[in-house]
Amino acid sequence: MTAPDNRVVATMDLLVEDRHFRRAWSSPEDVGRKAVAQNFADIAAMGARPTALLVGFAAPRDLPLSWADGLTEGLRAECAHAGGAVVGGDTVAADTITVAITALGDLGGRPAVRRDGARPGDVIAVTGPLGLSSAGYDLLEAGVLGPEDARRALGGAAAGGADPAWAACLREHRRPRPPYAEGPHAARLGARAMLDVSDGLVQDLGHVARASGVAIDLDTAALVPDPALEEAAALLERLGAARRGPVERMLFGGEDHALAAAFPPGTELPPQWRRIGSAAAPGADGAVVTVDGRPARARGWDHFR
Amino acid sequence: MTAPDNRVVATMDLLVEDRHFRRAWSSPEDVGRKAVAQNFADIAAMGARPTALLVGFAAPRDLPLSWADGLTEGLRAECAHAGGAVVGGDTVAADTITVAITALGDLGGRPAVRRDGARPGDVIAVTGPLGLSSAGYDLLEAGVLGPEDARRALGGAAAGGADPAWAACLREHRRPRPPYAEGPHAARLGARAMLDVSDGLVQDLGHVARASGVAIDLDTAALVPDPALEEAAALLERLGAARRGPVERMLFGGEDHALAAAFPPGTELPPQWRRIGSAAAPGADGAVVTVDGRPARARGWDHFR
Known part of the structure; x- marks a missing residue:
């Protein structure tokens, strides 16, 4: 505020x-x-x-x-x-x-970037990890708190290595690393709306959509999961724990603390900002978030696994 | 901060x-x-x-x-x-x-007034009520929460009137009214150290004395109790509740949220600021607060009742 x-x-x-x-x-x-x-x-x-x-x-x-x-x-x-x-x-x-x-x-003299500034035609982009924190949470719930649990639950191969997938996910959940400097950077690049992804990408962009009066469509082709996220999602499935695919975790997983922003069309985005969708004038469904043009729902999205 | x-x-x-x-x-x-x-x-x-x-x-x-x-x-x-x-x-x-x-x-461009700026020779002054909140607390502890309790405990005469003493003390305890505007005013007048009296005047000025490396002596002749405070202290004594005199309450009662400050010698203080003491180079006892030149102690100060 x-x-x-x-x-x-x-x-x-x-x-x-x-x-x-x-x-x-x-x-x-x-x-x-x-x-x-x-x-x-x-x-x-x-x-x-x-x-x-x-x-x-x-x-x-x-x-x-x-x-x-x-x-x-x-x-x-x-x-x-x-x-x-x-x-x-x-x-x-x-x-x-x-x-x-x-x-x-x-603010360094700039006005605060709010949630209500996105306009039709804007580029929706994100910086920072998505989905790993959600996998970390489910690992903790499944009893994987550290190396001992990982070895017991996952077997030597899955648990070992220099930085195993489960460890990367626990780390993101326990100690998220928000891309702090990218906030002011995005503001200087002209970001018209921005927020940190704390309740899940779709839910948080829903706040931007409603506050700005735009529809936002996300492109799953642009949501490339971190290899550690893919591996952790497979491990969780093997454990019989939460069944959510890596892309579903990127869309709906909470506590990422990545930054998502709406930039004017034509903004030249630096590589750390990935374009993941766009804003448009609201259609019949209103100011909603869709994924690949379809309504975004968190449960039962088996096609995202 | x-x-x-x-x-x-x-x-x-x-x-x-x-x-x-x-x-x-x-x-x-x-x-x-x-x-x-x-x-x-x-x-x-x-x-x-x-x-x-x-x-x-x-x-x-x-x-x-x-x-x-x-x-x-x-x-x-x-x-x-x-x-x-x-x-x-x-x-x-x-x-x-x-x-x-x-x-x-x-801060309006001014530096913040801290606790460590008092100097020997400074005038110690206060604005806002002292002691009433402490009497209000003891009244609540004695079961006087409102008019009914007051009538029962104190009798018709003590309980009644347009703004009886017990009501004034309860009000100061429940809804303290800090003299907000006097903070910036004191800063403009050149206050070198200031705080709000939350733990009792002597204890809080002790922070100023230690942080500033000065001794502070308070003059009880300048601590004139509010008539409501005198009356409430007498009522409390009649109730057999806390035995603390009005001046003792002004010196040691908490939650007043008056402001106390150290001003350079010669500062012309407006009437809402009452001079109540002075700062000096620390003597053999160090950076302490004394009252009428004697060590300040909260308990057993019967001569202040």
């Missing part, structure tokens, strides 16, 4: 234990890094440079100090990585661990 | 039910107004004008909608009163009501 002076943008998220993170699934450093990443991704999606963070931390008095230290280290590290600094906060006692994050960003 | 660009200041507080507020003691509008007041008072104490608020709200799914609506109304009303606007936030489900508030303020 833009603060009234139009120079600073700000965003806030609340994370509650066992609703937004699990201590059994993520280290405190992971929780800290992800908390910052999802907020600074929001800042970047407005076209701003992350600058400052305020952290509210509510925790039971018997929480191990090492957990709080780990969280702080994760917050600090991701903040430094994104180019910001922790400038304040509050610590209180409570029954449940709750982390409140406010992130501030600097 | 100052954001890195030095134009915007930001502050965050977490409020947890039954630790920072009680639904039995305060209406949801009260909770909302106080949550904003304590954060915007922090903003004002840095010499900034309150501009924007972000609100994180965690609540059980079975919380009555009317409570959430009341909270929102209180947040909105105090925000408007202070001159700011709610610009964003987050709502999540949780077992305990938790309100996270981030407040932003505009």
